[in-house]
Amino acid sequence: MSLVMRERDGAMGVVTMNHPSRRNALGKALVDDILAAFEAFRTDKVRAVVLRAMPDAKVWSAGHDVNELPQGRRDPLGWDDPLRTLIRAIEDFPAPVIAQCNAGVWGGACEVALACDIVVATPRTTFAVTPAKLGVPYNVTGLLTFFNSVGLAVLKEMVFTARPIPADRAEHLGIVNHVVSEDEIDAHVRDLADAIADNSPLSIGVIKEQLRELAGAHAITPRMFERLQGLRRTVYDSHDYAEGINAFLEKRKPNFTGD
Numbered sequence: 001m002s003l004v005m006r007e008r009d010g011a012m013g014v015v016t017m018n019h020p021s022r023r024n025a026l027g028k029a030l031v032d033d034i035l036a037a038f039e040a041f042r043t044d045k046v047r048a049v050v051l052r053a054m055p056d057a058k059v060w061s062a063g064h065d066v067n068e069l070p071q072g073r074r075d076p077l078g079w080d081d082p083l084r085t086l087i088r089a090i091e092d093f094p095a096p097v098i099a100q101c102n103a104g105v106w107g108g109a110c111e112v113a114l115a116c117d118i119v120v121a122t123p124r125t126t127f128a129v130t131p132a133k134l135g136v137p138y139n140v141t142g143l144l145t146f147f148n149s150v151g152l153a154v155l156k157e158m159v160f161t162a163r164p165i166p167a168d169r170a171e172h173l174g175i176v177n178h179v180v181s182e183d184e185i186d187a188h189v190r191d192l193a194d195a196i197a198d199n200s201p202l203s204i205g206v207i208k209e210q211l212r213e214l215a216g217a218h219a220i221t222p223r224m225f226e227r228l229q230g231l232r233r234t235v236y237d238s239h240d241y242a243e244g245i246n247a248f249l250e251k252r253k254p255n256f257t258g259d
């Protein structure tokens with residue numbers, strides 16, 4: 001049984017995450033179903049994609065499925081990780097992807113929402129960046145996703161505290177395009193999609209790709225890259241990393257020692 005619902009609504013393709021028992025945690029099964037919807041929408045040449053949760057969802061997405069994170073001594077967010085694959089699929093999709101958020105957006109799901117081209121949220125939506133809460137060394141392109149959407153001071157606060165920020169603050173900071181009430185958000189997103197559909201899909205697709213290339217263009221030397229990867233390895237080889245994962249799985253507060 002699919003973990004998403006897929007529908008066409010005029011020129012837009014809508015994919016709705018529907019795995020409530022896992023709070024839409026982005027495990028391989030859910031991500032594969034989202035990717036299948038994206039492929040179908042690419043074939044149909046939709047003019048916009050909407051990624052959302054069910055209207056009554058308690059959580060938009062709980063982020064990476066912690067059960068699928070390695071216990072240590074292996075990069076937890078490698079190239080082929082489902083979350084990384086989903087982020088690239090959003091960035092590479094030839095039409096705009098709109099994140100329609102209506103509840104808590106956690107960790108890697110926060111990166112998914114910010115990797116989307118437009119973010120529309122309801123007032124009860126919150127955004128949390130959680131690597132430090134779990135003891136995870138986030139990956140370089142993932143940090144760049146946040147860095148391109150969130151000012152550095154706010155990003156540091158979100159990472160270091162791991163506390164969720166509310167939709168209205170996210171809108172004020174320019175992280176979210178619009179905050180709209182629950183009963184108006186569907187029509188608001190459809191109106192955005194219709195406006196996009198009226199314009200040239202070739203021009204939009206090329207400008208989206210140009211902006212992606214420009215946003216990702218950072219002079220990083222091989223020496224710098226290896227240093228960054230080495231720093232991350234000291235974290236995912238650490239006691240604290242294993243403690244963060246195990247504490248989550250054992251439903252207890254982690255005891256980080258800095259080792």
Ligand code: LCV
Pocket residue numbers: 021022023025058059061062063064065066067069104106107108109129130131132133134136138
């Ligand atoms: C697997 C889960 C999850 C989950 N994975 O419901 O950004 S990084 O670096 O941190 C990256 C590695 C990442 O994205 O890590 C994940 C970051 N996510 C979080 O820190 C959010 C963790 N989840 C929660 O804080 C709560 O589940 C929220 C507040 C989202 C929802 O709370 P609520 O009380 O509504 P439960 O906690 O009872 O969760 C319901 C079921 O979903 C599982 C959770 O283990 C529980 O499973 P059981 O019913 O088997 O006990 N679940 C929730 N999040 N990320 N599984």
